[in-house]
Amino acid sequence: MRLFHSFAVSFQVLSYIFAAGAFARLAQHGARFEPDYILRATAKNITSDCESHYAVVLNGTSPGPPIYLREGWTTWIRVYNDIPDQNLTVHWHGLAMRSAPFSDGTALVAQWPVSTDNFFDYEIHPEIGDAGTYFYHSHVGFQAISAAGPLIVEECGPPPYQYDENIVLQIGDYYNKSNHEIEEGLQANPFKWSGEVNALLVNGHSGKKSLSAAPDPSCAPLVIKVKPSTTYRLRVIGGTAISLVKMGIEGHSNLTLIEADGYYSKPFETDHIQVASGQRFSAIFKTKSAAELKELNRTSFFVRYENRERPGSASGYAILAYDVEGAELPQTLPATSPVKLPKETYNWVESALQPYNASFIPFPRKSTRTVIIQMNQVGNLVNGTWKSKLEWAQNGLPWKESTPQIPYLVDIYKRGQAAIPDYKAAVAGEGYDPKTAVFPAKLGEVIDIVWQSNSGASGSYDFHPLHGHGPHVWDLGSGNGTYNATEMEQRLEGFEPMRRDTTMLYRYLEKGAPRTTLGYRVWRVRVDDPGIWMMHCHILQHMIMGMQSVWSFGDAADILERFPRPYVSGYLEFGGDAYGNSTFDPVVNKYFPDNAKEKAATCRNWDGGSRKANKLYHYR
Incomplete structure (x- = not known):
């Protein structure tokens, strides 16, 4: 049944693409296709x-x-x-x-x-x-x-x-x-x-x-x-x-x-x-x-x-x-x-680290908006013992794999602008839209994201290696105490920050007064790459406990333009045509150019290098 259904869907999509004159953008990865690498997951x-x-x-x-x-x-x-x-x-x-x-x-x-x-x-x-x-x-x-x-x-x-x-x-x-x-x-x-x-x-x-x-x-x-x-x-x-x-x-x-x-x-x-x-x-x-x-x-x-x-x-x-x-x-x-x-x-x-070539992607010296995110544990603490679930929250919001029922990116392709988080509600509140649990950003913004460590009910602090998906961020630095924008700007005078994807929110004190903010990390993000991106602590335990956030860069029109229909049909359903198995060859969108011309132009003498x-x- 799956084979027949998938073939029918793929044939319709292929026919549409062929008629549109863009056939080369869609491909069925059959017996002749050889991936560059194969990873096989087992337990x-x-x-x-x-x-x-x-x-x-x-x-x-x-x-x-x-x-x-x-x-x-x-x-x-x-x-x-x-x-x-x-x-x-x-x-x-x-x-x-x-x-x-x-x-x-x-x-x-x-x-x-x-x-x-x-x-x-x-x-x-x-x-x-x-x-x-x-x-x-x-x-x-x-x-x-x-x-x-x-x-x-x-x-x-x-x-x-x-x-x-x-x-x-x-x-x-x-x-x-x-x-x-x-x-x-x-x-x-x-x-x-x-x-x-x-x-x-x-x-x-x-x-x-x-x-x-x-x-x-x-x-x-x-x-x-x-x-x-x-x-x-x-x-x-x-x-x-x-x-x-x-x-x-x-x-x-x-x-x-x-x-x-x-x-x-x-x-x-x-x-x-x-x-x-x-x-x-x-x-x-x-x-x-x-x-x-x-x-x-x-x-x-x-x-x-x-x-x-x-x-x-x-x-x-x-x-x-x-x-x-x-x-x-x-x-x-x-x-x-x-x-x-x-x-x-x-x-x-x-x-201490500064970019080797700062002019390659110039650092934006001014931001247009600041989002402050306080991270702390949430649960029922009784006499020093957690008597409930324990979660990590960002401005009161824990996010887990079970939070969405459908991938955010898929939902945007299915519902369009209706799936985009409410920007006004987010800006007026805690930075995220309470209905979608997503932090929105508009293309063209330059946002300072301030991650702040709070001791929560227990009075305990922890360290957090913070990772951003999507574009690399400019890491402005960290500090003890609470964030001061004026002080940060003074520190940046004459300094070129590195672009990073994972930097530390340090622990400056092991234990202190309950519900006290102490320690921060600041990122500057230029919002020019539409998509759905995650930002989260990279400690696996903390991720499972909710220390993750989802960000929407751009409106539906911005995001859909990157990968227009009907090229996406096989990606929109669980087990859709873009997913293969022993009896079905997947139909994939070839989003990037083939290598033939680029190899000759940019990597003429490369023979596999470290492979x-x-x-x-x-x-x-």
Whole structure:
């Protein structure tokens, strides 16, 4: 029945497009179509920290395989959902603006999820200037803790900084609990916390046991092989569920930051990396010479990583191992860490990074509107214990995957302007339309979004790595206390903010007076990209508890113009024609240009680049 129905719908749509003279924009991905990458989601028992647990994985491993994209190229990634009892989407973190409509991977926001035994073809097209470090992950429930992998966008031409090779490290968390158990507890009445992480993972290794004592590689240190006198680009990806992590390399404090969240920065010297969930940083460093190694009588050095701002501590080691004759790996771990990492988190490269090329996308010096969003916990606290559901709210509004019954973007295509949030009601109230639970913005606005931390009924504060889908924001900075617009403008004089997609709302105090605002982060957003975008804390627990917001950029006419009918028919129903399975070839809109002409024009000499250099991504 599905095959017959889908074929009929597709035939009608194809006929319409052909008559309109735009046939090339619609395609049926049949037997001749070959995606550039395939990700296959399954749920199975895997080993982490030398313990077996049930997890969602992509292509059988966690992290999933590295994906390499190229500036100016269109890439198709087919995602199969082979999980027997869960829906799935995949989000291309930091590249929301470069994915086709319905391809951002936000379930019930930009697309219907992919159901069991179905697949979806995602279309992504990084533009010139997007070269950098990203990652992909599921955007359903708690799946992203294990269903994630690195994504690198490479330049068409020479990068602004010279280096010889890459080292890609994806930081993760491990809980010896199922996703279902954690999700149920977070949404239970009364609320049940997930507990603290069992281990930090670097490319799947916890590094809690020595090479000689580890019964399985998953709890042994990751071994990162390097050559002497070589310049490496260290790409660190914050793929954790909750952990804020500091990392340093013994004897190698010569780190130069050159990138944050996919944008090159002016060089900035640091002795360690700090990364939270959703963030990415690149640092270049030069390894020691053969003469230096001989003088030190060493060929390996420990990489130390530790979490911060949590009641439970987690830490581990990796090993930077020089690939030289006679080298031996250490078989024991240090009794005391040889790397001293600072305790403070709120001052690491804060207001220090500036864009490598500020004129590429000029910073708007003035805003037209300010939206202040207070974030705090909501629930029934009795004698220090939550006796109800516990939610995170933005100006009193928690948002969860169950909030909408139909994806917002789909609803706009079905109902037009009637589905757009009420702008006047939002501006007069708390920034969002109470009927749709969406924050509206008009094209042409320049909005300052002020995220403020409030202690709520418990008097407790937390940190929040805030992530924006859609266009990168200008990160104006953060501060203790409450936000002062005049003071912020003074701080910005002579300073060029970085464009970012994930920055920190820090915790300056662990506990204080109840219902007190203390700490802020400010973003400036130029509203010129119509669409439905999410802005949320990237801590998975907080997302499930409601710390997410949905934004509508533009009116219905602005949004529908990006992807006009009838090209969208297959995307508007759950399991529609844009979703394929073993008996049906999906009908997709080819939103971006084909590569044939662009390859010749912009990436003539590129032969696959790092696709041939997966050895640079050190993981088990």
